[in-house]
Amino acid sequence: SPPILAIVNQKGGVGKTTTAINLACYLAEFGHKTLLIDADPQANSTSGIGLDQAQLTHSLYDILMDPHTLEQALCPSPFPRLHVIPGHQNLASIDLDIGRMVSRETRLKDCLTPLHSFYDFILIDCPPAINLITVNAMVAATATIIPVQCEYFALEGLAYLTQTQVLIRENFNPNLDLLGILPTMYDARTSLNRQVIANIESVFPNQVFSAIPRNIKLSEAPSHGLPVQLYAPKSKGAKRYQYFTQEVLHRVQQA
Amino acid sequence: SPPILAIVNQKGGVGKTTTAINLACYLAEFGHKTLLIDADPQANSTSGIGLDQAQLTHSLYDILMDPHTLEQALCPSPFPRLHVIPGHQNLASIDLDIGRMVSRETRLKDCLTPLHSFYDFILIDCPPAINLITVNAMVAATATIIPVQCEYFALEGLAYLTQTQVLIRENFNPNLDLLGILPTMYDARTSLNRQVIANIESVFPNQVFSAIPRNIKLSEAPSHGLPVQLYAPKSKGAKRYQYFTQEVLHRVQQA
Numbered sequence: 001s002p003p004i005l006a007i008v009n010q011k012g013g014v015g016k017t018t019t020a021i022n023l024a025c026y027l028a029e030f031g032h033k034t035l036l037i038d039a040d041p042q043a044n045s046t047s048g049i050g051l052d053q054a055q056l057t058h059s060l061y062d063i064l065m066d067p068h069t070l071e072q073a074l075c076p077s078p079f080p081r082l083h084v085i086p087g088h089q090n091l092a093s094i095d096l097d098i099g100r101m102v103s104r105e106t107r108l109k110d111c112l113t114p115l116h117s118f119y120d121f122i123l124i125d126c127p128p129a130i131n132l133i134t135v136n137a138m139v140a141a142t143a144t145i146i147p148v149q150c151e152y153f154a155l156e157g158l159a160y161l162t163q164t165q166v167l168i169r170e171n172f173n174p175n176l177d178l179l180g181i182l183p184t185m186y187d188a189r190t191s192l193n194r195q196v197i198a199n200i201e202s203v204f205p206n207q208v209f210s211a212i213p214r215n216i217k218l219s220e221a222p223s224h225g226l227p228v229q230l231y232a233p234k235s236k237g238a239k240r241y242q243y244f245t246q247e248v249l250h251r252v253q254q255a
Numbered sequence: 256s257p258p259i260l261a262i263v264n265q266k267g268g269v270g271k272t273t274t275a276i277n278l279a280c281y282l283a284e285f286g287h288k289t290l291l292i293d294a295d296p297q298a299n300s301t302s303g304i305g306l307d308q309a310q311l312t313h314s315l316y317d318i319l320m321d322p323h324t325l326e327q328a329l330c331p332s333p334f335p336r337l338h339v340i341p342g343h344q345n346l347a348s349i350d351l352d353i354g355r356m357v358s359r360e361t362r363l364k365d366c367l368t369p370l371h372s373f374y375d376f377i378l379i380d381c382p383p384a385i386n387l388i389t390v391n392a393m394v395a396a397t398a399t400i401i402p403v404q405c406e407y408f409a410l411e412g413l414a415y416l417t418q419t420q421v422l423i424r425e426n427f428n429p430n431l432d433l434l435g436i437l438p439t440m441y442d443a444r445t446s447l448n449r450q451v452i453a454n455i456e457s458v459f460p461n462q463v464f465s466a467i468p469r470n471i472k473l474s475e476a477p478s479h480g481l482p483v484q485l486y487a488p489k490s491k492g493a494k495r496y497q498y499f500t501q502e503v504l505h506r507v508q509q510a
């Protein structure tokens with residue numbers, strides 16, 4: 001199987017979608033065939049990459065309900081070597097819709113098996129919750145990437161998230177690794193950010209990526225439906241996500 | 256019934272918890288008996304207000320499963336005139352646990368009825384999702400407050416959220432009002448923020464509160480378990496939440 005990276009954190013607004021979009025686009029630019037799966041009912045990855053939701057007929061929801069719709073849901077993106085499985089608002093009720101099915105935790109993993117030979121990387125952008133969708137993503141994944149904002153509330157949930165990862169490794173997916181923790185919206189001038197990052201590095205030695213700084217170009221890019229590498233290629237935000245992509249490639253090869 | 260305000264937005268990290276804590280504490284400071292309900296599995300309102308989760312025996316989860324546990328879950332806060340119903344991680348599975356029950360949408364509303372005479376205000380901090388918990392909060396509420404970060408992704412979900420509110424008004428709660436939209440982490444120097452706020456004001460005329468600026472004291476306060484009015488009372492963040500509380504009081508009296 002290719003590397004399947006689940007971008008997870010139940011804390012909201014920490015940069016999961018921004019990381020998913022920009023990592024996917026840099027991997028594609030570096031020559032890797034990449035699939036980006038939008039597992040969030042908000043479908044921000046879908047719109048942030050320039051797809052028009054009104055034109056899409058299928059989404060991840062349809063695949064989870066009926067795996068035969070995989071081919072119809074898979075769609076090209078505006079960028080070479082990058083395909084997308086779009087998100088949709090109906091994902092909000094998926095816990096209730098698949099909650100009573102047999103092997104409800106492994107539905108996504110089973111759906112992705114036929115795609116392994118087509119892609120070099122598969123990324124999954126997760127919703128801000130530890131629900132059945134996020135569990136499905138972590139069961140299907142070979143590793144997780146955890147974006148964290150260096151503030152108090154973001155730190156609180158980190159212990160619970162890593163405990164969940166241990167449970168999933170023990171019960172469903174023995175190969176699930178933590179690829180790393182990515183500090184986002186980092187401002188080295190604020191002592192809170194410095195304290196939190198020092199705290200994380202002491203708890204997760206050697207598992208913290210170089211921080212992504214707060215950079216306005218990163219929040220402007222999605223309103224143009226572009227990744228930052230096309231919207232503002234010389235910005236600090238673009239350079240740091242390019243460097244992060246190289247760090248990911250390096251860690252994946254080591255694993 | 257007293258005003259029951261649900262603080263909602265499925266977009267993550269827009270300032271729901273920061274708004275819930277600081278509004279609750281200023282209402283209590285102004286002399287109003289206030290109940291803050293933490294309906295988020297992350298339980299950030301619970302820890303942000305200084306409660307130690309390890310000491311708590313019950314939470315909102317217990318009440319939704321068995322309304323007789325209301326008295327046990329209700330707890331005082333460190334601040335006069337402010338009580339809390341804590342959140343808990345087990346709320347993450349509530350959709351599955353109450354999803355098949357009769358009148359699953361009105362469980363919270365029914366639980367709160369015995370409390371009406373004790374409080375002048377009830378606030379509900381919601382999780383970043385439109386799930387059964389958020390629906391319960393909107394069914395129980397007399398009005399919603401929608402914090403919005405003035406960025407692209409936050410704008411995308413606003414239409415879906417207001418549509419959901421219309422559906423809830425038609426099917427469950429004819430009195431549900433939109434008290435207002437609160438722009439948060441606002442930086443007037445960035446054109447994206449100015450454009451988004453202008454967009455919101457044109458779509459929701461007369462329903463937009465004065466913006467809360469980005470202010471580091473607001474993100475530092477929860478790590479001390481204090482509302483900003485006690486952590487940094489002279490900060491811009493404190494003054495703007497104080498002014499916002501007065502705006503809320505004014506709008507509630509008008510309604």
Ligand SMILES: Nc1ncnc2c1ncn2[C@@H]1O[C@H](COP(=O)(O)OP(=O)(O)OP(=O)(O)O)[C@@H](O)[C@H]1O
Pocket residue numbers: 011012013014015016017018019040042044126127128184185186212213214215216218219220222237265266267268383404406407408409
């Ligand atoms: N490094 C950064 N600098 C500045 N703004 C950023 C940065 N990273 C993300 N943002 C902005 O912050 C907001 C939150 O980011 P994003 O939506 O990617 O987070 P998320 O974790 O996917 O949120 P959710 O929990 O709702 O899915 C967005 O408006 C985004 O444009």
Ligand SMILES: Nc1ncnc2c1ncn2[C@@H]1O[C@H](COP(=O)(O)OP(=O)(O)OP(=O)(O)O)[C@@H](O)[C@H]1O
Pocket residue numbers: 010011012013128151152153154266267268269270271272273274295297299381382383439440441467468469470471473474475477492
């Ligand atoms: N006006 C502000 N200025 C600076 N930082 C802020 C402001 N409002 C909130 N924050 C910080 O931004 C982060 C997100 O805020 P908060 O946790 O209140 O949002 P939320 O909508 O409750 O998130 P979630 O969707 O995870 O429940 C927190 O770290 C908080 O301290």
Ligand SMILES: [Mg+2]
Pocket residue numbers: 016017018040044126
């Ligand atoms: Mg997202």
Ligand SMILES: [Mg+2]
Pocket residue numbers: 271272273295299381
């Ligand atoms: Mg919150």
